[in-house]
Amino acid sequence: MSLRGLVLRYAFFAALATLANLATQRLVLMAGETGTLYALAVAAGTGVGLLLKYALDKRWIFYDSATGLKAHGRKFTLYTVMGVVTTAIFWGSETAFWLTWGTDQARELGAVLGLTVGYVVKYNLDRRFVFTDARLDGRAAP
Template sequence: MSQVQPMPPSMTRSRLVVLYSIFAAISIAANLGSQKLFVMAAHIPYAVAISVLVGTAVGLAVKFFLDKFWIFRFEHRDIAHGIQSFILYTAMGGATTLIFWGFEFGADHVFGTEAARLTGGGVGLVIGYIAKYWLDKKFVFA
């Protein structure tokens, strides 16, 4: 049965917070960067809305692998268990994604600029990642 490995002695609470923050920043950069690239490349209707979906998928995949290996040190029993964990990880991200999208689309609606939209997205992602850590610890990587 797979379990979260105990926090190694070198993984203090402070180090955990720093690593999680770095990984959240990497995921935020992957999310917002892929949004920016998509909008630059795709001159189609609803490009911004589609770019948010693309960014969310990219950021989710990046964060899952970083959290799995470095934060929770989680090992899957087999491929099916890995897929199940990713699905559960994605489900836990549902509410936190709504927070992120709310801030991003809210900033876009209020200010109407790309800078505001991406800033709102960044703020929403930070708030969402704080909530996501606790959900993942309790339900995904437990």
């Protein structure tokens, strides 16, 4: 796949995961806007986005064909660990915008900006540490 194709596909998948994340947050926040519900919304949205992005990246970005619980368990664990740093970027940006402006629109703008930066970092970490065997077959982008 060309670099342009990879970037477009990865950006599309990131957008899908972002939309799933934010939709999940909105569903949770329909119950109210307390600090506890906010934390639950952020965690639930992150979980939904993580699962969706892993499935898409594994198959369509890194062309990883490993199967079985052991392979998935190991890779998903590494994928999640790599996401801790990028999640901190996302949560920090989203929370800073929410605390600064106090509106849903600002919170979501902060989330989108944080996720954008986070996904760029995440791709590079995943390529280097998670999907290493998939990269060797020459189909995954450099």
